[in-house]
Amino acid sequence: MKPADRTELYRRLALANPNPRTELAYASPFELLVAVVLSAQATDVSVNKATAKLYPVANTPAAILALGEETLRGYIKTIGLYQTKAKNVIALCRLLIERHRGDVPHDRAALEALPGVGSKTASVVLNVAFGEPVIAVDTHIFRIANRTGLAPAKTADKVAAKLEKVTPVEYLLNAHHWLILHGRYVCKARVPECWRCAIADLCRYRAKTPAAAAPESALNQELRGKPLARRRSFASKAKANR
Numbered sequence: 001m002k003p004a005d006r007t008e009l010y011r012r013l014a015l016a017n018p019n020p021r022t023e024l025a026y027a028s029p030f031e032l033l034v035a036v037v038l039s040a041q042a043t044d045v046s047v048n049k050a051t052a053k054l055y056p057v058a059n060t061p062a063a064i065l066a067l068g069e070e071t072l073r074g075y076i077k078t079i080g081l082y083q084t085k086a087k088n089v090i091a092l093c094r095l096l097i098e099r100h101r102g103d104v105p106h107d108r109a110a111l112e113a114l115p116g117v118g119s120k121t122a123s124v125v126l127n128v129a130f131g132e133p134v135i136a137v138d139t140h141i142f143r144i145a146n147r148t149g150l151a152p153a154k155t156a157d158k159v160a161a162k163l164e165k166v167t168p169v170e171y172l173l174n175a176h177h178w179l180i181l182h183g184r185y186v187c188k189a190r191v192p193e194c195w196r197c198a199i200a201d202l203c204r205y206r207a208k209t210p211a212a213a214a215p216e217s218a219l220n221q222e223l224r225g226k227p228l229a230r231r232r233s234f235a236s237k238a239k240a241n242r
């Protein structure tokens with residue numbers, strides 16, 4: 001993608017959402033760190049549901065250590081891989097107390113030394129909690145970077161390095177959120193919604209989804225599955241209820 005197109009791409013995403021925010025609920029760097037660890041291969045919604053019950057009871061390393069692994073498992077058991085995650089969170093709390101007086105370190109190497117924290121989690125914490133201009137590449141960003149031609153590469157680390165190199169400096173801080181949200185709600189994995197995409201003319205993806213391929217509404221699907229007479233009565237009922 002040409003530099004001018006990259007700038008235009010970010011300009012449009014920024015225009016649509018000037019202050020993008022993570023969808024994970026948190027009130028401190030520690031709450032954010034634990035939420036990001038829990039969110040690996042899980043949705044933000046499922047993490048928020050669990051932490052909404054956990055954090056009022058325990059939202060510091062000492063308090064979670066006091067809860068113990070078994071009780072913690074009970075709070076997060078609706079999240080995928082909860083057993084491993086509970087183990088990691090307990091070990092992470094212990095290390096935060098031993099090495100950082102219970103604080104979340106503002107340092108990539110120290111973050112990545114914590115159990116369950118890889119380079120992506122460290123980047124999210126550095127970006128969201130500490131305002132560092134780094135881009136954490138998740139599945140959504142990896143897909144968009146490759147589809148659009150913004151920063152094509154074969155691995156997440158290479159995409160991250162390319163994105164950080166080619167993203168105009170004024171957009172670096174929020175690029176992570178703009179791209180993630182675009183991937184989550186518009187440039188979806190199975191059927192990208194190109195017909196309503198604000199950056200479609202800049203995007204190099206060849207197999208763009210036309211408007212006609214838009215998924216049917218729930219009402220249309222319901223109607224299609226019924227015999228004609230029932231379709232008509234269902235349709236008139238639906239109309240009357242509007």
Ligand code: SF4
Nearest residue numbers: 187194197200203205
């Ligand atoms: S045009 Fe389609 S493939 Fe390209 S960014 Fe938009 S939704 Fe994704």
